[in-house]
Amino acid sequence: MTAEEYRREPPTDDPVQAFVPGHVTGFFSVHPHGDPRRAGSRGAGLALTEGVMVELHRADETAVVLDGEKAEIDAVTRTLDRLGVEARVAIKTPLPVSAGFGVSGGAALGTALAANALFGLTHTENELIGTAHAAEVEADTGLGDVVAQARGGVPLRLEPGAPEQGKLDGISVSNTRVEYVSFGDRPTGEIIGGNVKKLSQAGERALSQLLEKPTLPRFMALSRRFAREADLLTPQVETAIEAVRDVEGEAAMAMLGETVFALGSGLSDAGYEPTVCEIHPAGARLS
Amino acid sequence: MTAEEYRREPPTDDPVQAFVPGHVTGFFSVHPHGDPRRAGSRGAGLALTEGVMVELHRADETAVVLDGEKAEIDAVTRTLDRLGVEARVAIKTPLPVSAGFGVSGGAALGTALAANALFGLTHTENELIGTAHAAEVEADTGLGDVVAQARGGVPLRLEPGAPEQGKLDGISVSNTRVEYVSFGDRPTGEIIGGNVKKLSQAGERALSQLLEKPTLPRFMALSRRFAREADLLTPQVETAIEAVRDVEGEAAMAMLGETVFALGSGLSDAGYEPTVCEIHPAGARLS
Numbered sequence: 001m002t003a004e005e006y007r008r009e010p011p012t013d014d015p016v017q018a019f020v021p022g023h024v025t026g027f028f029s030v031h032p033h034g035d036p037r038r039a040g041s042r043g044a045g046l047a048l049t050e051g052v053m054v055e056l057h058r059a060d061e062t063a064v065v066l067d068g069e070k071a072e073i074d075a076v077t078r079t080l081d082r083l084g085v086e087a088r089v090a091i092k093t094p095l096p097v098s099a100g101f102g103v104s105g106g107a108a109l110g111t112a113l114a115a116n117a118l119f120g121l122t123h124t125e126n127e128l129i130g131t132a133h134a135a136e137v138e139a140d141t142g143l144g145d146v147v148a149q150a151r152g153g154v155p156l157r158l159e160p161g162a163p164e165q166g167k168l169d170g171i172s173v174s175n176t177r178v179e180y181v182s183f184g185d186r187p188t189g190e191i192i193g194g195n196v197k198k199l200s201q202a203g204e205r206a207l208s209q210l211l212e213k214p215t216l217p218r219f220m221a222l223s224r225r226f227a228r229e230a231d232l233l234t235p236q237v238e239t240a241i242e243a244v245r246d247v248e249g250e251a252a253m254a255m256l257g258e259t260v261f262a263l264g265s266g267l268s269d270a271g272y273e274p275t276v277c278e279i280h281p282a283g284a285r286l287s
Numbered sequence: 288m289t290a291e292e293y294r295r296e297p298p299t300d301d302p303v304q305a306f307v308p309g310h311v312t313g314f315f316s317v318h319p320h321g322d323p324r325r326a327g328s329r330g331a332g333l334a335l336t337e338g339v340m341v342e343l344h345r346a347d348e349t350a351v352v353l354d355g356e357k358a359e360i361d362a363v364t365r366t367l368d369r370l371g372v373e374a375r376v377a378i379k380t381p382l383p384v385s386a387g388f389g390v391s392g393g394a395a396l397g398t399a400l401a402a403n404a405l406f407g408l409t410h411t412e413n414e415l416i417g418t419a420h421a422a423e424v425e426a427d428t429g430l431g432d433v434v435a436q437a438r439g440g441v442p443l444r445l446e447p448g449a450p451e452q453g454k455l456d457g458i459s460v461s462n463t464r465v466e467y468v469s470f471g472d473r474p475t476g477e478i479i480g481g482n483v484k485k486l487s488q489a490g491e492r493a494l495s496q497l498l499e500k501p502t503l504p505r506f507m508a509l510s511r512r513f514a515r516e517a518d519l520l521t522p523q524v525e526t527a528i529e530a531v532r533d534v535e536g537e538a539a540m541a542m543l544g545e546t547v548f549a550l551g552s553g554l555s556d557a558g559y560e561p562t563v564c565e566i567h568p569a570g571a572r573l574s
Contacts, residue, residue, distance in 0.1 A: 113459050116459055117459065117461065122500050122501055122502055123459075123501075124443065124456045124457065124459070124501050125440070125456060125457040125458070126456040128459060153412070153572070169412060169413040170411065170412040172400050172404065172410075172411070172415060172572075172573060173573060174303075174573040174574065175573075175574070211411070213409050214409055214410075215409055281569055281572045282439065282569030282570070283569070285440070285459075285568045286459060286460065286461040286462075287461065287462070
């Protein structure tokens with residue numbers, strides 16, 4: 001790019017790409033609110049190097065394509081609606097959908113960042129994160145992935161909601177290998193729309209205990225206890241977690257999906273054939 | 288690393304490394320407070336891919352080495368004091384010192400992150416950022432670099448202070464080349480300890496005008512005006528900025544150093560021989 005080109009303000013006619021890390025939540029509590037920017041979750045999770053790539057093209061009418069197939073992702077169309085634009089959205093991800101990796105939240109956040117550049121909307125990052133968060137909450141597909149994916153690392157969601165209201169912290173970690181296996185999907189809305197009192201109590205307890213000593217092994221242990229206390233374990237998930245424990249590894253269940261994630265080579269050591277990635281140290285960004 | 292090793296909690300006996308991006312501030316206002324965690328600056332800047340690498344070793348007595356030479360970096364020793372530990376700190380950076388790149392803040396923040404891992408201190412990231420910020424404020428070497436370097440990208444410092452009190456936002460940008468030349472140093476304390484009323488008024492005005500339309504070219508234009516209004520321009524800096532403007536580029540002065548930074552190839556196009564880097568999209572991290 002020449003110096004002169006930097007003087008142009010957006011918009012642009014070229015397609016714009018954004019990358020958003022995946023995110024697995026280990027435990028959480030639900031915090032509903034009439035204003036979707038104030039609704040959300042508290043909890044903790046891991047941002048992953050495997051994530052969601054979003055490419056936005058100018059188009060007369062909004063259309064969403066996921067890994068080459070036409071798709072309906074409510075959080076994405078709601079994000080474009082909130083921004084007042086129409087676009088063709090091409091989403092690519094190696095992550096399984098509806099399995100607890102934040103694909104819908106990542107698609108919404110990537111769409112917000114890319115739309116801002118494509119159309120020269122001049123929103124700040126907090127505003128774009130808030131827009132995607134609100135769209136995701138209204139779509140009933142997530143409560144905390146967007147703000148965590150915007151941050152990266154090991155996000156602690158101390159207070160729920162978009163950046164204006166929410167509050168984040170993080171556990172400081174070095175490069176950390178993460179493995180995962182997924183046994184099937186589980187729609188988020190079914191759980192977070194139901195009776196979540198026991199779940200939220202368990203989530204609040206886990207967060208306050210993690211903050212007493214915020215380390216990665218403790219996050220994993222508290223996540224395991226949360227899945228049990230919230231009655232979310234399925235037989236396959238429980239078996240995989242136990243198998244990793246048997247080889248002295250750290251594993252937990254991804255909320256909300258039938259997915260187990262482990263630190264290091266936990267799942268490989270236990271005889272599974274997991275996908276391998278790392279904790280992603282950075283948040284979502286234009287590429 | 289094996290699964291078993293992940294079950295160990297820190298501390299470790301091995302040296303620990305952290306990387307902190309450099310940071311140039313384009314404009315700022317000064318916000319003093321008796322509590323160094325509440326003191327700070329508002330303003331805007333760029334995080335840079337050139338940064339500060341900190342390696343921490345266990346040692347009986349604190350010692351600091353900068354690029355192989357014994358050094359006194361008050362912000363670093365104050366960070367260790369606040370954390371209650373002693374260590375040998377080896378700092379490497381390609382950035383010029385006392386030239387407006389946040390080397391002292393980066394060294395303090397990297398020290399905090401590395402000390403947390405080396406000694407198993409189990410502080411959260413916000414706590415470590417707050418510790419380094421307070422140390423930097425007390426050392427009189429900076430007011431806003433630490434929080435900006437912890438965030439990465441194009442940090443907007445909306446409210447001053449450590450994470451507990453401060454508030455950040457950012458301008459969303461794609462990969463962006465940055466060039467810089469440095470003509471000499473300028474101790475930060477001299478300026479931020481003096482009469483800063485006019486400077487702070489100019490900084491507040493620039494921030495509120497940037498928030499009306501937060502784009503990178505506007506950040507550069509407002510930074511240029513700030514340097515003029517705050518009477519900080521030196522002849523060499525003014526000449527370089529004008530030369531970049533003459534080739535239709537975007538350049539501004541780094542606060543506080545005798546340094547000019549430009550977007551794209553602005554300084555090269557103007558006949559300078561700048562150092563080339565990019566906006567660093569991520570914040571400080573253990574490596």
